[in-house]
Each structure stands twice: as structure tokens, then as C-alpha cells.
Amino acid sequence: MYSILDKEIQYIKGVGPKKADKMSRLGIFTIRDALYYFPRQFEDRSIEKQIMAITDGEKVTIKGRIKKISNKRINRLDITEITVEDETGTISLIFFNKSYLKNTYRVNDAIRSFGTVKKTEYGRLEMHNCEIEYERLIKNVGAIIPVYKLSNGVTNKDVMGVVRNIFDTSEVKIKEYLPMELVDKHRLCDINFAIKSMHFPTDKQSVQIAMYRLIFEELYFLQLGLFSIKGGNEIKSGINFNISGKIDKIIRELPFSLTRSQKKALDEILGDMNSNRVMNRLVQGDVGSGKTVVAQLSLANCVFNGYQGAYMAPTEILAKQHFESFSEFFAGSDVKIELLTSSTTKKNNMRILESLENGDIDILIGTHSLIEDKVKFNHLGLVITDEQHRFGVRQRGKLSSKAENPDVLVMTATPIPRTLALILYGDLDISVIDELPPGRKPIETLAIKKNARGKLYKNNIRKEIEKGHQVYVVCPLVDESEVLDVSSATEVYEELSHRYFPDLKVGILHGKMKNSEKDDIMEAFKRGDIDILVSTTVIEVGVNVPNATVMIIENAERFGLAQLHQLRGRVGRGKEQSFCVLIYDSNNEVALERMKTMESSNDGFVLAEKDLSIRGPGDFFGTRQHGLPELMVANLLKHSKMLKIAQKEARLTYANDPSLSEEKNRGVKDKVEYMFRDIGYNMSI
Ligand code: ADP
Ligand code: MG
Numbered sequence: 249m250y251s252i253l254d255k256e257i258q259y260i261k262g263v264g265p266k267k268a269d270k271m272s273r274l275g276i277f278t279i280r281d282a283l284y285y286f287p288r289q290f291e292d293r294s295i296e297k298q299i300m301a302i303t304d305g306e307k308v309t310i311k312g313r314i315k316k317i318s319n320k321r322i323n324r325l326d327i328t329e330i331t332v333e334d335e336t337g338t339i340s341l342i343f344f345n346k347s348y349l350k351n352t353y354r355v356n357d358a359i360r361s362f363g364t365v366k367k368t369e370y371g372r373l374e375m376h377n378c379e380i381e382y383e384r385l386i387k388n389v390g391a392i393i394p395v396y397k398l399s400n401g402v403t404n405k406d407v408m409g410v411v412r413n414i415f416d417t418s419e420v421k422i423k424e425y426l427p428m429e430l431v432d433k434h435r436l437c438d439i440n441f442a443i444k445s446m447h448f449p450t451d452k453q454s455v456q457i458a459m460y461r462l463i464f465e466e467l468y469f470l471q472l473g474l475f476s477i478k479g480g481n482e483i484k485s486g487i488n489f490n491i492s493g494k495i496d497k498i499i500r501e502l503p504f505s506l507t508r509s510q511k512k513a514l515d516e517i518l519g520d521m522n523s524n525r526v527m528n529r530l531v532q533g534d535v536g537s538g539k540t541v542v543a544q545l546s547l548a549n550c551v552f553n554g555y556q557g558a559y560m561a562p563t564e565i566l567a568k569q570h571f572e573s574f575s576e577f578f579a580g581s582d583v584k585i586e587l588l589t590s591s592t593t594k595k596n597n598m599r600i601l602e603s604l605e606n607g608d609i610d611i612l613i614g615t616h617s618l619i620e621d622k623v624k625f626n627h628l629g630l631v632i633t634d635e636q637h638r639f640g641v642r643q644r645g646k647l648s649s650k651a652e653n654p655d656v657l658v659m660t661a662t663p664i665p666r667t668l669a670l671i672l673y674g675d676l677d678i679s680v681i682d683e684l685p686p687g688r689k690p691i692e693t694l695a696i697k698k699n700a701r702g703k704l705y706k707n708n709i710r711k712e713i714e715k716g717h718q719v720y721v722v723c724p725l726v727d728e729s730e731v732l733d734v735s736s737a738t739e740v741y742e743e744l745s746h747r748y749f750p751d752l753k754v755g756i757l758h759g760k761m762k763n764s765e766k767d768d769i770m771e772a773f774k775r776g777d778i779d780i781l782v783s784t785t786v787i788e789v790g791v792n793v794p795n796a797t798v799m800i801i802e803n804a805e806r807f808g809l810a811q812l813h814q815l816r817g818r819v820g821r822g823k824e825q826s827f828c829v830l831i832y833d834s835n836n837e838v839a840l841e842r843m844k845t846m847e848s849s850n851d852g853f854v855l856a857e858k859d860l861s862i863r864g865p866g867d868f869f870g871t872r873q874h875g876l877p878e879l880m881v882a883n884l885l886k887h888s889k890m891l892k893i894a895q896k897e898a899r900l901t902y903a904n905d906p907s908l909s910e911e912k913n914r915g916v917k918d919k920v921e922y923m924f925r926d927i928g929y930n931m932s933i
Contacts (some may be wrong), residue, residue: 250420252279252420253279253280253283253422254278254279254280255279255807256268256277256278256279256928257271257276257277257279257282257410257414258625258884259279259417260279260410260413260414260417261413261417262411262413262416262639263413264724264729266737267409267598269799270401270402270406271402271406271407273399273400273401274398274402276398276401276410276634279414279420280412280564280922281917282407282410282414282421282444283411283414284443284446284880285396285407286446286447286462286881287394287395287396287410288396288397288656288882289395289787290392290393290394290395290449291307291392292393292452292454293309293362293379293391293393294392295307295308295309295311296308296309296310296311296360297309297310297335298310298334298335298336298337299312299332299333299336299337299338299370299373300337301336302339302365302373302583302854303365303367303699304365304366304367304487305364305365305366306364306365306368307362307365308362308363308365309358309360309361309362309365310332310334310339310361310375311334311358311359311383312332312333312334312339312358312359312921313332313333313334313356313357313358313359314330314331314332314353314354314355314356314357314359315331315333315338315723316329316330316331316355316357316377317329317330317331317349317350317354318350318556319347319355319457323885325344325345326344326345326346326347326360327342327343327344328342328346328347328349328350328351328594329341329342329343329378329666330343330349330360334379337373338373338377339365339373339374340372340373340374340760341361341363341373341374341375341377341378341380342374342376343376343715344376344377347509349380352485352628353380353890354634356459356628357383358382358384359380359381359382359383359929360380360381360383361375361378361379361380361381363375363376363377363379363894364378369746376553376679377426383562383877387541390538391449392449392450392452392455392532392909393449394446394447394448395451395845396408397684407668407816407858408447408791409523411447413577415444415448416574417445417876419593421440421845422439422443423914423915424438424439424915425439425914425915426439426465426916427912427913427916427917428602429911429912430468430897432789434464434773434893434897435463436460436465436651437457437460437461438459438761439461441454441457441900442457442461442462443458444461445457445458446458446459446881451812452481458484460673461591461882461918462880463580463881463882463887463890464890464893464894465894465919466879466880466881466882466898466923467525467887467890467891467894467895468894468898468901469769469919469920469923470876470879470882470894470923471480471891471894471895471898471899471918472898472901472902472908472916472920473877473920473923473924474876475898475899475902475906476902476906476907476908476920477517477645477766478815478853478880483526483840484525484526484653484752485525485571485653486523486525486526486653486654486655487521487524487526487528487555487629487653487655488522488523488524488528489521489522489555490522490553491518491521491549491552491630492549492552492553493794494550494552495518495545495548495552496550498545498548498572500543500868501721502541502693504540504685507537507538507539507681507683507684507902508683509533509537509681509683510537510538510541510542510681511681512679513531513533513542513679513680513681514542514545514546514621515543516529517529517546517657517679518546518549520655521546521549521550521655522678524652524892525655526653526655526656527630527655527677528655528656528658528677529655529656529657529658529677529678529679530660530662530677530679531535531658531659531660531678531680531681532659532662532677532678532680532681533659533661533680533681534661534681534682534684534817534851534852534853535661535813535814535816535817536684536688536817536820536821537661537681537682537683537685537851538684538685539659539681540570540573540844540873541577541683542576542633542635542657542660543559543657544573544574544578546579546630546657547574547611547632548577548820549561549581550609550629550630550655551583551611553629554609555627555628555629555630556604556607556609556610556625556627556628556629557611557612557624557628557629557630557631557632557758557801558611558612558613558614558618558625558628558630558631558632558647558650559574559611559612559613559614559632559633559634560613560614560616560618560619560632560634560647561613561614561615561634562588562615562631562634562765562841563589563615563786563828564766564767564785565614565770565787565789565791566591566592566769567587567613567614567615568587568589568767568770569706569791569792570613570634571585571587571613572817573792573862574611574613578611578876583611584608584609584610584611585609585611585612586600586603586604586609586611586613586614587613587614588600588612588613588615588617588618588623589613589614589615589763590615590616590617590763590863591764591767594619599662600612600795601622601623601624604624604625604626605624605625605626606626607626607627608657608784611760612625616643618647619643619646619647619650619911623650624650624916625650625651626692627651628650628651629651629655630655630656630657631647631648631650631651631654631655631656632656632657632658632659633657633658633659634659634700635643644780644837644897645662655852658834658861661814661817662810662814662852662856662868664743665781680708682853686822689803689820689823689824689825689826690820690850691816691819691820691827691828691850692801692825692826692827692828693816693827693828693829693830693831693850694827694828694829694830694847695804695830695831695832695843695844695846695847696829696830696831697757697831697832697833697841698831698832698833701831702748702771704800705744705748705749706748708746709748709780709798709800712797712798713749713779713780713799713826713843715716716781716795717795717796717797717824717878718773718776718778718781718793718795718796718798718799719779719780719781719796719797719798719799719800720780720781720787720796720798720799720818721741721744721780721782721783721785721801721802722782722784722786722800722801722802722815722820723734723736723737723740723784723802723803723804724785724802724806724807724931737756737757737758737782737783737784738756738758740802741754741756741782744780744921746780749779749780751779752779752780752840753778753779753780754776754778754779754781755769755772755773755780755781755782756769756772756781756782756783756784757769757783757784757786757797758783758784759784759786766786766862770791770901774793775796781796785811785815785929787818787843788816791818792821793821794820794821794822794823795822796819796826796827797820797822797824797825797827798822798826798827799815799817799818799819799826799829800818800820800828800829800861801809801815801816801828801829801831803828803831803832803833804830804831804842804843804846805832805833805834805836805842805843808842809846809855809856809858810852810855812830812846813846813852813855815828816828816846816850827845828832830843830846845858877923877924901913901916908920
């Protein structure tokens with residue numbers, strides 16, 4: 249259906265190419281994109297106070313007359329000071345590099361300003377870089393202001409301006425797309441009211457009413473989309489595996505004894521395999537807790553029952569590492585294991601596909617390559633995905649669709665809250681491995697400022713290498729980025745190999761290298777031929793080199809806690825004491841708190857909770873990393889009650905009209921497709 253909403257925003261009066269370009273950086277291309285680009289939060293600027301009554305640190309609007317305007321330059325900073333008074337006192341509004349203000353305002357002008365109050369040690373009141381407007385022209389001060397998620401070079405005012413321009417174009421009107429029965433049943437407000445209230449909030453109540461509707465529909469569409477990707481979550485019957493007597497024997501012959509929680513997880517898995525319900529189980533275990541051996545034992549049981557197993561890892565490096573570890577695990581048995589990735593040679597690829605289909609291969613390990621259409625199993629019984637958060641919902645589903653109803657196991661080191669697990673996997677069972685193998689020394693973590701970096705490399709790191717140990721150095725970006733001023737892997741590599749360690753072997757690994765190059769480097773590091781491996785986050789998941797005892801993270805302030813913890817988990821895998829050094833270059837409070845938290849805890853679950861409280865649930869469980877569309881208003885943690893309601897409705901809709909082809913669901917179908925557009929999703933596939 250053609251709609252004005254699908255027109256590019258340049259069509260709107262007052263939006264030129266420059267503004268359109270800015271908006272595109274936020275993923276806004278069409279009028280619809282802009283209308284549905286909802287604010288992340290609202291700032292209440294309606295609280296107005298007299299100057300005498302304001303206190304240090306308070307965010308407030310004040311009203312007064314300009315008493316004095318001055319302008320000076322200190323070093324390269326241009327400082328404009330506007331002194332404002334009301335009947336009760338005076339305050340100084342201080343602006344940096346905004347010298348145009350001295351020509352915009354005159355003494356005696358009536359203004360309003362909004363900002364954070366600062367009280368100097370001499371008791372003077374100031375507001376820095378605050379909002380200021382003429383009393384007679386107020387737009388942004390004194391009201392409730394939408395606060396949008398922004399990106400480089402795009403300001404909140406830019407977004408507000410574009411949305412205002414759209415609403416000034418009177419043709420924009422949205423037709424109700426939810427079935428009327430849903431609107432009535434849940435007392436949802438009109439969609440035009442909802443959208444307008446989000447962008448031009450008049451009072452808190454109308455925002456709440458709007459949010460209620462938008463959260464409902466967002467969760468409803470999300471769930472509907474997921475149902476049609478995965479199918480509803482009816483309980484399916486699966487393979488009835490026996491628990492092979494050989495499993496106990498293998499466990500007894502392992503070079504170590506399983507921890508209590510490894511045993512428990514394995515028992516739960518074998519129990520599921522033994523039942524005639526299909527297994528849908530998530531294994532959560534911190535980095536290094538020993539999930540691999542649990543996967544190996546489960547696959548062994550699958551193979552001993554005469555079925556094939558598949559194991560999918562998110563990166564080539566990991567898949568290869570698992571292939572080696574599996575080969576070792578099954579050495580001496582007649583279990584046939586193969587590795588399939590995008591760098592498998594054509595000849596091997598053909599041979600593998602053929603013997604897989606014949607049933608000659610027992611376990612196939614690989615990357616995304618496993619889900620390609622041409623990969624056909626003969627009698628697939630168990631599917632395992634490692635580090636599942638790296639895969640999208642669709643990819644996981646695709647692997648298990650390679651057999652009738654195989655048992656499914658997903659492994660993750662990232663704790664997932666129950667609500668998110670529910671939406672991602674339906675009625676998923678969870679096993680937790682909550683202890684590390686005995687004898688591990690906790691990793692010592694130290695956060696240092698960037699200026700102590702030289703000394704660190706010259707002294708401490710050199711000493712560690714002289715002891716025969718190896719070191720990882722992780723950097724945030726591959727290429728030099730002047731804008732962000734982040735030390736890139738290549739830059740750090742040059743510096744370390746020439747300046748600090750010309751006598752040692754330094755290697756580099758990043759995502760833009762060819763797979764074969766990556767393999768060579770990783771092999772060399774494992775053999776101990778490389779002393780220091782500089783890398784981007786490709787090293788993040790699962791890599792296991794016990795002789796590496798130091799993890800250095802450059803620009804650590806750029807990473808979230810969960811990721812820092814994953815990276816840290818690359819060391820501390822052997823008997824030696826390991827270290828993690830976080831080099832940071834920021835005075836940002838949140839960043840500093842993160843550094844402190846890392847120093848004080850080694851427990852992934854504790855960190856995940858902490859991460860939540862520092863960043864807010866929206867970021868940590870960022871739906872993106874789970875391969876879901878980004879949510880604009882709903883929050884899977886905060887709105888779990890609404891999620892249940894929306895889930896129930898979605899289940900009903902899906903049961904009655906799975907392809908959403910009934911007339912009353914036409915609008916719903918459009919919306920679901922729009923929501924999943926970035927995932928290449930189309931209802932009619
Ligand atoms: P992750 O859970 O992060 O995938 P791995 O499975 O890679 O962890 O295990 C990390 C290391 O611990 C491996 O070298 C593995 O052999 C070893 N390991 C696993 N279980 C035990 C155990 N019960 N006792 C001692 N070492 C173990
Ligand atoms: Mg692992």
C-alpha cells in the first residue's frame with residue numbers, strides 16, 4: 249500500500265539534504281522512520297524555581313532578566329557569561345565557545361533557562377552550557393522535552409526540528425493498524441495521539457497513555473514476528489535417546505573430575521535427551537566454567553545412540569579450536585568428526601557434504617556454514633550452539649530445522665534474564681554451571697591510566713614474558729579513527745613491535761584479515777611462537793591458550809562490563825597466576841565505576857547485575873546482540889508484565905492466522921515486516 253509515510257524525509261518542507269543526511273545516521277530515512285523514532289526518555293523542564301530557592305546539582309528552569317553580558321578568551325576557550333536576576337537573586341549562565349550568544353541577547357531581555365545548577369566554593373550560582381530562550385519565544389524550556397538517542401554530529405534539536413517539520417505538513421495522518429478488537433479490549437489510545445504525545449509531550453499523563461499503547465504493540469509485533477520465524481512454542485515430541493553406559497566410563501577416564509555443577513547440568517541434559525519431549529535447554533556458565541566438556545559428553549551420548557550431532561560456534565577460530573578439542577576427546581574411538589567453515593577447501597567441502605548426507609560423519613563442527621541449505625544431515629539428533637548470543641534467532645532456528653525434531657542445546661557465558669529467555673526460546677529450560685574447576689587462581693585485575701602505559705609495557709609486561717608467559721593486547725577498532733582517537737590494533741601493533749619489544753615476537757589479529765591468516769596467527773600463538781598478540785575483539789569468545797597469563801585491554805572505557813569480563817576470561821586458564829590490565833583514558837564517572845567494578849569482582853553473574861544498575865536494562869540486554877530488532881519503547885526487563893499480555897495476544901493471533909493474511913491483520917502484517925526489516929525478514933517466505 250502506498251503511503252506518504254514511506255516518502256523520504258527530504259520530501260518534508262524545511263528538511264534539506266544536510267538534515268536528511270544527519271537523520272540517516274540514526275537510521276531515519278522515511279517519514280515513518282522519523283515518526284517512530286521515539287525518545288528514550290523525557291526531561292521535565294517544567295519545574296520552575298526562584299533563584300534563591302535553587303540548590304547545587306539541581307536540574308531546574310529559572311526565569312529572569314539579563315543584567316550583564318560579558319565575553320572573554322582564555323587559552324583557546326571562548327567564554328560568554330550572561331548574568332540573570334529575578335526578584336530573589338542572581339545567577340551566572342556560562343557558555344563555552346558560543347560567542348554568538350553575546351549578539352543574540354541584550355541586557356534587560358526576559359529569558360528562561362534550563363540546566364544543572366552549580367554552586368561554586370564562594371557560594372556563587374552558575375549554570376554551564378545550559379539552554380536559554382527568550383521568554384516570549386519559549387519552545388524548549390519550561391516544558392517536557394523528548395530526549396532522543398543520538399549519534400555523532402546529530403543533536404537532540406535536529407531530531408526535534410525534523411519531527412516538528414513533519415507535523416507542520418498536515419497530510420501526515422496514520423490509519424489505525426491494530427485490529428479494533430485489540431484496541432477496545434486493552435483500551436489502547438489512538439495511534440496519532442500516541443505518536444504526537446511522544447514527540448510533543450504536553451504532560452506526564454498523556455505520555456503514559458501513549459507509552460502504554462506503544463509498548464503493547466511493540467511487544468506484540470516482536471512476539472508475532474518471532475512466532476513466524478520459529479513457529480509457535482507448542483511442545484513437540486522428540487527423539488527418545490537412551491543414556492549410554494559408555495558415558496560414565498568416559499567421565500571416569502577424563503584427566504579431571506567434573507565439578508558438581510557440570511555433573512548437574514549433564515544430568516539435566518541426559519534426562520531431557522532420555523525423555524520423549526524435544527530438548528530445548530540453555531546452559532549458562534561463566535567463562536572458563538567448562539561448558540565444552542558438557543557439550544562433548546552430550547554429543548557422545550547422541551552418537552552412541554546412532555544419531556548425528558552438530559556443533560555451531562560463532563567464529564572460525566572457535567570452531568577450529570573446538571574441532572581440535574573434540575578430536576582429542578574422541579581420540580581412539582571410531583567417532584568421525586569433521587570441521588566445516590567458509591575456508592574449508594572446495595574439495596573437502598564436497599567430500600564432507602557427501603559423507604554427511606550418507607551418514608558417515610557423526611559430529612559436524614563449524615561456523616555459520618552449517619546452516620547453509622546444501623548442508624544435509626542423514627539422521628541429525630542433537631544440535632548445539634555455542635556462545636548463542638552471537639547468533640540471530642533465525643540462524644539458530646535454521647540449524648535445528650535440518651532434522652525433524654532434534655534436541656537443542658544452547659551454551660552461553662552471558663547471563664540472560666528469564667523474561668528475555670522466554671521471548672527468545674519460548675519455554676526454555678535452563679541449566680547453570682555456577683562454579684569454576686578447582687585450583688584456578690582468581691585473575692588479578694588492575695585499572696591504570698593511559699599515562700602509566702609505557703611503564704607497564706617496559707617493566708611489568710617484559711618481566712611476564714621473560715617468565716615464559718604470553719600476553720594478549722586487545723584494542724577497540726581496526727582502523728585509525730581520528731574522530732574517536734582510539735588506539736587501533738594496527739597502531740598498537742606498530743608501537744609494540746618497534747618501540748617496546750623489537751626483540752620479541754609480536755603478532756596481530758583482526759576481523760579484516762583473511763581466515764587463513766587468522767588461523768596461522770592463532771596457531772603460532774598456541775604453539776608459543778608469538779609472545780604478544782595484539783588483537784581486536786575477535787579474540788573475545790572462547791579462545792583457550794592456558795600459557796597466556798596477561799590480558800591488556802586498551803581504551804577499556806570503550807567496553808561494557810559484560811564484554812570486559814569475556815575478554816578477561818581469555819586468561820586464568822592455566823595453573824599460573826594471571827592478570828588483567830585495563831588501560832583507560834577517561835574521567836567519565838560511569839567508565840571509572842566500571843573499572844572499579846572489574847577490579848573488585850571476577851564473577852560474571854555479579855558483573856551482569858552491576859552492569860544493569862550502571863547502564864540500565866535497555867543497554868545491557870540490547871536486543872541487537874540477540875539478533876532481534878531494536879526496541880524503541882519497550883524494555884524486556886521493565887515491562888515483563890506487559891510482555892505476558894502481549895505474548896498471550898500474539899499467540900492467539902498466530903494460532904488463528906499464522907500468515908497474517910486475514911483482512912483485519914493486514915496492518916499488523918505490515919508493521920511486523922517493518923519491525924523486522926533489518927533482519928531481512930518477510931512474512932511470506
Ligand atoms: P568455557 O565454559 O568458557 O567454554 P571451557 O570448556 O573452554 O570453558 O573450559 C576451560 C578449561 O577448563 C579447559 O581447558 C577445560 O579442559 C578445563 N576444564 C573443564 N572442566 C574442568 C574440570 N572439571 N576440572 C578441571 N579442568 C576443567
Ligand atoms: Mg566455551
